[in-house]
Amino acid sequence: MEYTVKAEMPGLVARTTVKPGDEVEKGQEILVINCMKTELSCTAPLSGTVREVMVEEWDELEVDTPMIIIESN
């Protein structure tokens, strides 16, 4: 089953900490959002494999912008 991680708040992509193919644990940091110079960690909502990273560094995020697709194990 695929799950799309979406932005919960507006901001910018400071950096992604995973790449397609990576195995991630639930709660592991997968992306960091920078909003007005404050960095907020975004974690995997479930364990699985990263299928797709849909955003790049400095991309602007609105609420619900899709960011990363994870396929559950």
Added chain:
Amino acid sequence: MIKRILIANRGEIVNRIIRTCRKMGIETVVVYSDADAGQHYIDEADFSYNIGKSAPSKSYLNIDVLIDVLRESKADAVHPGYGFLSESADFAKAVAAEGAVWIGPAPEVLEAIESKCHCRKIASDNCVPITPGTIKPVTDINDIADEAHRNGLPLLLKLDKGGGGKGIHKIEDVDSIEKLSADLESVKAIGRMAFASDDVYVEKAVSNPRHIEVQFIADRYGNVICLGERECSIQRRFQKIIEESPSVAVSLHERKKLYQYTAAVVRAMGYSNAGTVEFLLDETGSFYFMEINARLQVEHPVSEMVTGIDIVAGQIKAASGEKLSMKQEDVTIEGHAIECRIYAEDPYTFVPCPGKIEHVVFPDSDNGNVRIEHAVYDGYKVSPFYDPMIAKVITKGRDRAECIERMKEALSGFVIEGIKTSIPFELKIIDNPLFKDGTFTTAFLDKITFQEDNV
């Protein structure tokens, strides 16, 4: 003579600089990123240039693009504002290479100031007290253990070229070699990542300090005037929220001493232009030199309000090579001024809150006793790309109590619809008994939590 200034910044400080330029008959050139294309100062300035995409690295931090604008606009000086490239020696050098005037200290001074150890050594050589610790980067953990034996605990590990509170680590004990090594390595790692330098020095931690800073203007001829001190202890996450001048913790005698320390450091550095020397004041009443801020600061208006001196004008004159027209004894501190920074953030969780300001109403100026610095308007989009500060409100009173009352009225007079702001939080702070009687330290906001239901 400076005739045309390029303002390499954004937001409220652009309006602030334009105002003084107008008064002095100087033309202005403003720059804006895509996100700032609606800023009103684009129309108010004499010239304006789009400098690229919204991300700071693609616009306000892009030296090449700014130098292109400098050439094309034929500006003869650059005011860097605060933040962004304001303390960049590289930018200052590039500006000078174009034959334009950098409104700030010389690039060599900016470079030297980057090293905290260098500044500590200069202070110490000139009989200005520094916190006990090293004036050279440490080579290994033995240096840290030595310091602990010499000066006691707790100690702070700090990055020589750090800033913004990043990479500061508190050492409570030196019992475990493994732990000490790991701590040192983790601070070094932050330095390599964030500041391209992993030099670390050690200083004794000052418990419950107050943050006191002295505003100064220096000319090229060794003349220095100090414009009172500012109390900046009300901060959280190393971000200042409320500043004031004078400080209730500084006596006339102590102010004189701080002025002496400031002038000594400024002269020893060969620093010309406006700047700030930061000090910590500990519980026993001792002052320690901390660092120099080589820029116009966000909180400069409180010093302007109590001295009546236009600091931006002072910067422009100093950069033009003019001699200071005032002597220290001509500077008088009159009344009391407080500044509140208004942030676009949730006042209870402090989470940043970008979005559109649907409607904004400012409090009135109360015969000049209330000053608002901002660059927002109905429909203004607070961008996630930049600092969350959307406005500053500065009030003046004959004394501190009157000033606080005016601040309360001014903050209550704001209407900002569409986004959350820090105003409810600030109203709560200025109403707090510890704030009112002035017995607070930098730990003030750690000790006090404001619940949503009683804000």
